[in-house]
Amino acid sequence: MSTAADRGVAVGVDVLERSELRRLLERPWFLRFVFAPEELAHAETLGARRRLEFLAGRFAAKEAVLKVLGTGFLQGVAPREICVQHTPNGAPVVRLQERASRRAPFAISVSITHKRDVVAAVAIGLSSSIDAVVGKGRTTAKESDAVSSPTIGSTAVIQQNAPDEQTPETTAFLRVRIGQEDAHYGGHLVDGARILRLFGDLVTEITIRTDGDEGLLAQYTDVRFTGPVKPGDYIEARGRLVRQTRLRRVVELEAHTVLSAFPEAGDSAAAVLDAPQLVCTATATTVVPYPRSKTTTVLDRTTEES
Template sequence: MAAVAISFPEALGATADDPTGEAAGNGRTEPTASKELDAVPPPNTPATATIGTSTRDEREAQTTAFLRVRVGQEEAHYGGNLVDGARILRLFGDLVTEITVRTDGDEGLLAQYSDIRFTAPVRPGDYIEARARLVRQTRLRRVVELEAHKVIRASPEEADSAGEVLDEPQLVCAATATTVVPHRRAHTATARTPTAEEA
């Protein structure tokens, strides 16, 4: 006649001093080893991306630019101490230039803005954050989505130098820009058969 000894892993909550495992929480604890196996992709990185390789869509999604500026008193242009919309468009132009320098090593030539929307006033003392993201590219053209948000608001009604950090950034302008990269500078990685529009 043989005796068989069966041991219960302590990871399940049972110990020699507490065979029922009740002290560990109703007799069960969750295993922790499996949590280490869960892979979480870094922010702004597609979950399907393979290390060392990327598709053109992934490169476009990762090509971004950012600026934060304080609007000066000298930039008030209209009644009510308003700043003209061209000030924001100049920020957008700088962002588009950065995008094409990053993708093609050239500043490119801004061809057009489309879908421009001014959604909130900008006044001296405001802090504006402007962001750009490359969303489409052809052999010679780059299409960039642009947004500008107010993150700090001047509060002259309280005091001449007062300001307020906004709980939520306020969208002040959005647009889409198309820029053209000279053929001699366009990366061979983006080369393809030209469309009728580009021919």
């Protein structure tokens, strides 16, 4: 590893097993010391398995960046001063704060990859000026896919000359009113499968937008039901494409109650909630056909008949 900025490039590498951090991530003091508030806020929106994967990846990235800076955890820079966020398309972005920002007169690019229980990160410091800035971040790099990448991916700096040149985020949105026919359990509770059907529609819309194909839903992971759903509730469900490989698309999903019926106040009483209530989160993986992936075109009637 080289840490001399005048040499042009400084490289840091870190590899760890997620299981090494499992117990430490249950201790509040460790979370406050290692992770920035933005990282912890995002981690709390994830299921247990994805949370461990996310925080382990950020931990490895911080270790790699510290090696680029030529320091350690207890040598002048706290790891929470290195914030690893992500662009709308999921690429990790390094944002240095406080003392860390003063130790890096060069841009830093980072790449993270996962394979089963192993997490690896590579950080590269470039002494030349780079205009790849997202918000207050310094550089961006593509994060390797957790499903199919067997080795550490190469790091590539993504240059963005203007905010409007960023890759648009692929999302989908639904708002539905839950009817009386959906009540399934005692107390007029709606079963969780009703929300998962909404999630399925969101995933289908996203794959149609990205691939021109409905795709095939392969699995849900980290499904968490966090609040009750009752007839009369208005549910807002959102999906966001966070990762993609040649055949797979990974979508993060969440559903909130935004309006709710209040039968105790009257037969037709309802109100807008002061704050949306999170009722379900999940991660979905869908598969698209390889021959049509990224190449499908919609034929007009004349061409099709010909």
